[in-house]
Amino acid sequence: MTSTDNTLKPGPWRVVLQAQQQEIPFIMEVEEKDGNPALYLINGEERILVDDIKTEGDSLKIRLHIFDADLIAKVKGDKMEGRFTRNDLKKPYSVPFTAEHGKTNRFKENPAPATYDYTGKWEVVFTKKDGKSYPAIGMFEQRDNHVTGTFLTETGDYRYLEGQVEGDQLKLSTFDGNHDYLFKAAPKDEKTVQGEYFAGLYDYETWTATRNENAELARADSLTYLKPGYESLSFTFPNTEGKQVSLSDDKYKGKVVLVQLLGSWCPNCMDETQFLAPYYAKNKDRGLEIIGLGFERTPGYEQAVPRLKRMQERFNIEYDLLYGGIADKEVAAKALPALNHVLSFPTTIFIDRAGKVRKIHTGFSGPGTGKYYEEWVVEFNKTMDELLAEK
16 A cells, blocks of 8 residues: 555445464444444444544554454555554554455355355363363354354353354354454364364464254353352442442442443453443332442553443443452452352342342353343343342
């Protein structure tokens, strides 16, 4: 590119991130919103609005949703090139990308016919570089070459994945504005596939999946619990205005309280917050309070609060957001010493009107998991109705 005008043409753009010698593609769509350009990150049925777009110097800076991450690019006509940068890590990372206007194919534009059907439910084991493994469930729906689905784990899900089957080779990707994931797989036999998983600059895992319609994970309310001798929680942390807030404050006495361990960097937390924020607005008059306890990826209140405020504004969160510390599960466990451990962000703690912990839900299965999300909504409403009905 020799010159740029940095004008984003309306319509679809095919974006390809380069990481770990892999191409991680996604689609974004540009349109005009209130007289200004806005774009949507598209993953399957999901459309994530991104409307903070500015010109800085000779480049376009696209702030990615609630995340402390950007696409910084130079645009010339139908082409774009630049870098995807994440600023929420100890060592901010940056990977190159290119984009082309008018393209809607995530992977190959004209793939060879599919010879293997990945539709169905799979029992999955992911194995990390250090040899440690964890269970998951894969759920995929395939129509000809096109495939959508997700993986559920005991600490959350991989949200909306979309991709392609060419021959018997599977490729899936997603980009939520902060995380870039690529999954590959090929069949070992009729019932088993073997695959690889790439995320960002360094994360790499292998995975094996076997067809199993009865595959199940541990119950989400069985993984985190109170240590012997504890019935309640106690904590005090600053909110986004700098005021110290305690669970023992009068505001929470006699109320049903949900404590949500979250981070602005966490896509599963984003999904849960998109449910909890309107739920609170609708039900707060029933005697409900929610406390979002934020753990952020860079240490220090001054660095964390702008990120939490951005999340607060984007999702219209009316309940208190507090800063709990750095995004580390051991730090979170020390902040709440009554818990046996913290396995996941998010973790949601249900407290009754008497101040006793009644239930702890580890992780979150978001709308990308289909029936699992729907089942969670039913169970959540049942639990809350029971707690709110108590005197």
